[in-house]
Amino acid sequence: MINIILNEWKMLVRNRVFIYLTIFFVLSLSLVVWMGINQNSAQQEYRNKAQRHVRTQWDNLEAMNPHRAAHYGSYAFKPNNLLNSMDGGINDITGNVIQLEGHVQNEIVYSEASQSLSISKFGKLKSSLLLQYVIPLFLIFLAYGSISNEKETQRLKLLIFQGIPMTRLVFAKSLSIWIYGSSLLLATVFIQSMLIRSDSEVFRRLTLLVFSYGSYYYIITSLATYFSARLKNNTSALSAILATWILWTIFLPKIWGNAVEKIHPLPSRMAFKAAMKEERSKGIDGHNPSDKRREELKNKYLTEYKVDSLQQLPINFDGIVMQEDEEYGNLVWDKHFGSNYTILQKQKGLYQVSGLLNPFASLQSASMGFCGTDMIHHLDFLKKAEDYRRILIKALNDKHAYGGSKTGDWGWTVDSTFFRSVQGFSYESPKINDQMNYYLIDILCLLWWGLLVTFMIKLNTNKKIIL
Amino acid sequence: MTRYIEIAQSEFVHLVRSPFKTISLILFGAAVIYGCQNGYDLFKTHSNEIISIQANNDKSIANMILQYEEIEQGTIDKPRRDPTIPYWAVWSTPSHAFKYPSPMMVFSLGQSEQYGYYKRVTNWSTIFDSDLAEEIANPERMAIGTLDFNFVLIYLTPILIIILLFNIGGLEKDLRFDNLIYLNNLSKERWLLARFSFYYLLTVLLLLMLITPYALFSGVLQSASLEFFKLLLIISLYLLIWYTAFFFINVSGNGSSDQAVKMISVWLVFCIIIPGAIHQISSLKYPTNYMTDYLDVSRDQSNKIFELPSETLREELLKAFPILQTTLYASDTSVNKAIINRSLSGLVNMLNKDVARTIEWSSEKKNKFIKSFSLLNPVIYFQNEINALTDTDYYAYKRYRSDIQEMIDIKINLILEDTWNKVTVDKEKYIQYVESFKKI
Known part of the structure; x- marks a missing residue:
């Protein structure tokens, strides 16, 4: 086997076109x-600047009522993962800024795709684009004629x-x-790891990427060679593998994605908002003094502190109501x-x-996932941003309630x-x-395809069938 | 001419006898139908959602009118948000800005999935509000993209053409009888041209046949016939460019495989690599805008306005809106905090408009940069031309943002003029408010 491989390599190296192409x-x-890393660094720097800008504004807030500060709020800017330079995943089409304020969980907005004319349907020219489309092609x-050429020249x-053995x-x-x-x-991976600040996490991710892409390349080369062996000539082998490639990379992802x-x-957004509004209206309206549920809460606190009126409370009831409103929200x-x-999910x-039908889907999903640019990572960011919003608003409401002011003292x-x-x-x-549990299925599908093509070659390429 | 017809006839036989080509044609036809159906579904979804919002608005208007009647009759007390005050009356006038879908959307979803298409407009609204975000959708599905007709035409039709053409002239070379053909008093170029013309007509006619029923269903022929004919022109031109490029490949080709490899490489370069490279370069030159200028206006600068004393605000309002100088309140020297507070959205809106201009200008710079590569990047040029025809490109949504801004301006002008003239809103006045938004 090794001799054949070495011989194949000798033949490849003798070919000048091959050398130039390599x-x-x-x-x-x-x-x-290099371009991907530069673009990523520039974007990340821009993002950090925006986050610092917003924080400086917060740090320098003039004296104000904590509830007003809750309305003033803050913003979370979605950071770029280091390996975004390799595979941008969904980052071009998702928003980048999320407003964190009292009373409401906002959605992330201002995607790159909404800021200009449409450019590429297959994403930016990052290494993933070359590794997913160009190199497999x-x-x-290289593979479609590997056996059929031998057949056509009778060398087989x-x-x-x-x-x-065949x-x-x-x-x-x-x-x-x-x-x-x-x-x-x-x-590619070597250059990538040399040019970025790599740690063990990056190495783990790169290793998984190498495994995923390596498996896909194994599938594609084995299948092309298999067609080359089984079909009658070069043209048939090329037609079959190209048809498979088109089906895998262009048709199936879109059709199954829509399905x-x-x-x-x-x-729909309207139904989503309406359902939330409906349920939200059943809670306390922090800004409506005649709200019935507010009355119930008031009575509870008056009893707890054994006083007759809100003015006698040692705390600011408005802050309590706001936090209750938040908890319900x-x-x-x-x-x-x-x-x-x-x-x-x-x-x-x-x-x-x-x-199971399309290893390219597994590759794409694994590539985005291991580069930290897929939906799972995006949702994680959204959840962490929301957790922070809750901490921020609670801190402000607690200050409002227990910071020393009295009920109704909105000037405090x-x-x-x-x-x-x-x-x-801050987000990590x-x-x-x-x-890994999210990507196990991608790895299993790639392994399944690897085994399938291996068995296809093993079982269907003996000399009786081929010759 | 007779010879051309003979070549076309034999080409038809060649096509019918090739299962790979006929199956590809059938699959392609299915993809066109699937793509148009996706567009039609989204067109219907948008139209129905807009109708549903309009119906809710009509209900809300009817309720408000009833409320005015009850207040006038004295059967109910005025609510906390008193509708006889212009500010709250305008606030309670349901006014949604819609991006009405063009029936041409059937042929291209374009960038429609990246933007919202309805927005409830208030005097505090801006054209970058978060409720203008796109419909809730799976971001991974959006990144992969939807299979619409535009995608089928721009990316899949060249692949179909490759399948149809890769062995035209190549098969004869593979079997080494190409020279026999040229012995029949026929030049290689003319022979290939005749065969290519057959496939060109076939693909154009196939596309026409498949998209015309959708043009009929969705009302394109009634309301956007000119755009439809422009689309047909673009289709013909776009396919002609691919056929021309492949013609040159086949003229100089060394057999089917050689031609297929060259054709698919050209497709790869023009459909994936060049657009990807330009996308990357434009992102390097114009990074994603985090809209901090806008965020500053919506928080810091707005806050600064709220901090100003009423006297200063009154002066600012009179300066910014000269029309107010002839109002009742302008001739009054006392400061009415309620009037001033209800007018503040006017000043904030001015700031928002300024920053919106800057943001739109920076996006326009990026667009110009992208467009400057049209010659090098013809695929994306055609893609965006079709998006423009179907009213689903960046500029269609920019126009929609202008409509929203116009609506905000009307709201603010109504509030300012009627608040400063101390108007008490009754049923008739409210109906006038409602009518003023129907004009947009």
């Missing part, structure tokens, strides 16, 4: 990786006559091309946003199952020392080890 690929990948071009009979020959041809694809992949949205439908947001998140799960203010004492929003992307 140099071109390595240079392109280096340039693309190149591997197809000679090789078989020399005692090389299956071994097919595997060896396929592996020699796979090694080439994997070398380009490793070169899962129909199987697990999300509510949080239940409503958790229910409705939670339901949406559950539907989204069901959709993702169902989409990932399509990997706290100064910037207090505002500065409230921690700013989740560790891949804790998220």
